[in-house]
Amino acid sequence: MPSLRTAQVARLAGVNVETLRFYEREGILPEPPRRASGYRDYPPETVSRIRFIKRAQELGFSLKEIKELLDLTTAPRAKSGRVRQMAEAKLAEIEHKIHDLEAMKQTLMDLVCGCDGRRPLAACPIIESLSGCPRSGETQTGTS
Amino acid sequence: MPSLRTAQVARLAGVNVETLRFYEREGILPEPPRRASGYRDYPPETVSRIRFIKRAQELGFSLKEIKELLDLTTAPRAKSGRVRQMAEAKLAEIEHKIHDLEAMKQTLMDLVCGCDGRRPLAACPIIESLSGCPRSGETQTGTS
DNA sequence: CTTGACTCCGTACTATGGTACTGAGTTAAT
């Protein structure tokens, strides 16, 4: 039964040793059993759990969300409904981000097109656009 | 000469009073003159400077980048070349983000399509995909 | 003159995802 020590798990999973302790503190990795000396004795599945975390991060899930996903997988009689729900919510979030970025991109493209990079700054359309008066009253954020 | 006090500037610019002090500490707002009492006496242009900051943030510039933009506008004999360069770099960055998000979106869409939300978790393709070995049947849409 | 609103400064705290450091104890090999 090849239980692993911290550095082994870290190396196999491709993360820093400190990251393991961080995940444990955050409750995303369960506390492993200890030897008499206090050293952690990780079960080998820990490595795949960390890889799960890393793959989910690549899909844009936060550690908090990944924790929920992982907690679901150990819940008795769990159905995949919640998982699908989270994936759909994340999908909507990603689409929203893409939308925002597209808007930024379009604005920046327009600005770059109008700027030849040769004029003095006073005539730079980018600076001008950033400096100009806002389209219409976007002044208030609530008076507390 | 209508010099403004902190709360007035904050209200006109739509930001928190603390934010003004934060910007000043960060060097993105110049230190205003003070009254004998120590109170800040903001010139009215401060308001448009903050609105510049807010608009640039909406375009995805960080405070550090905005500081550079603002420093450029006060540099003597400045040409708009650097501004254009920064806008182009930001554009490339935004395009890269969009690309990454599109990949995430595609992967998540594939996963969601395969999950009916009715099965037990053990049969959920989303969990399965996250748990599986990286190289086998993974829904791989381009870059990571 | 008193009251309430405003302002000052320094510091601590929020969230996110880790990284780095210290000083002590443990393990494994020679």
Next chain:
DNA sequence: ATTAACTCAGTACCATAGTACGGAGTCAAG
């Protein structure tokens, strides 16, 4: 037995963009 490498816990720190708080001083109106 010595020594190098590893591990422990706790804490501080990185960047980002602010927000909150406490105690003291100031300003304007009544």
